[in-house]
Amino acid sequence: MPQIEQMQKANMEKAIEKKRRPTKSRKRNHRQGETAGTHLTASVPRAYSNETAAAVQTRLREHRFDHAELICITDPEDRLLGCVVLEDLIALPAETPMGDVLKALPMVRVDEDQEKLASLALHHRLTAVPVVDHGGHFLGVVPPLALMHILRHEHVEDLHRLAGIKRETHQAREAMESAPLRRARDRLPWLMLGLAGSALATQVVAQFEAQLQDRIAIAFFIPGLVYIADAIGTQTEAIAVRGLSLSHANLRSLLGGEMRTGLLIGLTLAAVTLPIIWLIFGDFYLALAVAVALFSAGCVATTIGLFLPWLLGELGTDPAYGSGPLATILQDVMSLLIYFAAVNLFLF
Template sequence: MTDQQDAHRDTAAEHMVTSIPTARPDLPAAWVIADLSGQSFLCADTVFVTDDDERLIGIVRINDLFGSGGRTIGEMMEPEHEAVTPEADQEEIATLAIRLNMIAVPVVDGDGRLIGAVPPEALFRILRDEHMEDLQRLAGIAAHDDGPGAALDAPVRERITRRLPWLIFGLAASTVVTLVMVGFEEALAANVSVAFFVPALVYIAGAIGTQAVSVSVRGLSTSDVSIRDLLRDEMVIGGAIGLALGGIAGLGVLVVFGDGLLALAVGLAVLAGGAVSSVVGFALPWLFDRLGSDPAMGSGPVCTVIQDAASLIIYFVMVSLLIL
């Protein structure tokens, strides 16, 4: 598939249909209902209102049309309705449909003339494809030329090659975590109980970071959401979650092991690790986006390594300061 074909596949031009109901604003609704009766359309959920030059000036939802009460189309239409061009990315189409609660998205040319619409069934496909694509990219699975759905049916060898690169990176980068453990070998030797909590700390950091990555990727794909506000909220949420989990973890360690300093070290490590993981998980996709890269691609594997290393460093520093 060429780049031009691939670009076409993800745009409004591929999804739109041209057989749609239209009407002029001065026509009585009853006349329009009678005129449309007996005709077959590929998208009949919305009547698109155009002027004499076929420029889109509004829409009338089909349920409003049948409840018109003798009004004209112009009296009941939603005026100056937003539309997309044939070159619009499918994610832009889905975002517009959700933001304006649209049943069908009109498609216009450069002069604003109506040329078609993206029907509801196409919107469902777009939303599903975008969701699957984000999930695969977050997991570090390379995109398939024929869309995310095709990746599930690709030959086993091809699926392996699409998953392996980011995992090789993760394996290589995981040496950082090993070096952290080696660097704090003295702490582990002095108190074997210290090692018991490493898996839990790594898991919590990864879970918090994964949530933050998901929020960041979806925020970047939604034009009407402030990334700055989301980052501020994620910092607060990460701190609050870390505080709650740190308190629970510290109390559990105190009850089971009876070691106040170890409980404090674990609690503080969970608190700090949760806050750091939340910020890293949110900021990394944003950084990818600023560098011109897909914010979702590989965010999961990269964040995992950073969060694991950061949480272990914080934990062993706390242990060194409080226990050794």
């Protein structure tokens, strides 16, 4: 019996050492703290299949464990064979071999994502989940308190994703909870940039003063064109800020899809607008200029609305602060340039 205990003690020390020295595949996930290995405890009761219930019961009384609800049965190479629940162990006859009563429970690898771990526990109604390495060697269990922590974390993370927050980070909480002076300090630089952009947009319009004086009807469509471009861009920004945290597709794929969406939106708006303006103003070329501008502005707005949140996120800046003001002014200036270029092309 002392020899068995010495072997189990050595195996436990080996398991703890394996946990401390994660493999390369674990290291990538371990930085995020979202793997099974992050939450496991190695201080749990263990037994071999040929040990009797009486021997295991004695060891349970003589040692203190972090979690004792599952008695994990291993072979001499420390590979997990199954488990026995504590309440079943207490009711066993003294001479019953543990191998006769062990039950195979679902187990997870040490580098498994914690979300899958929590789903497994819920599906199989487990209060603790055994953890093994890639060779099937037993390392420990994820106890109930850790499972509750994982479930809470994943629940909050999903709620934040719905709100467009990638992770429950200090930056995201600070944006919502910091003092008004701090929030104003974070937001004002972007709004000042937008103010400078507004001056640029005014300058763009001023450059076409002669065309506006020659045909005043050109000015009628500027507010509507700018609004539509902003509305398309705002839609895309809201979808992008939320979607970039959920999608695993690369930027090229997302950008290509959004550009095609912009083409369809712009084409539809242009097709609706052209006959209406032509009918009301009796000027086909004016209607064509507005339709072309709407079509082009739709493509540009969707591209800017997706690319800017991604770029700001990559630069470590909260997209919620900068994407709106910066995207709006870029869309406004680009829409005006496109519109006046179309006007010059078709009317002058």
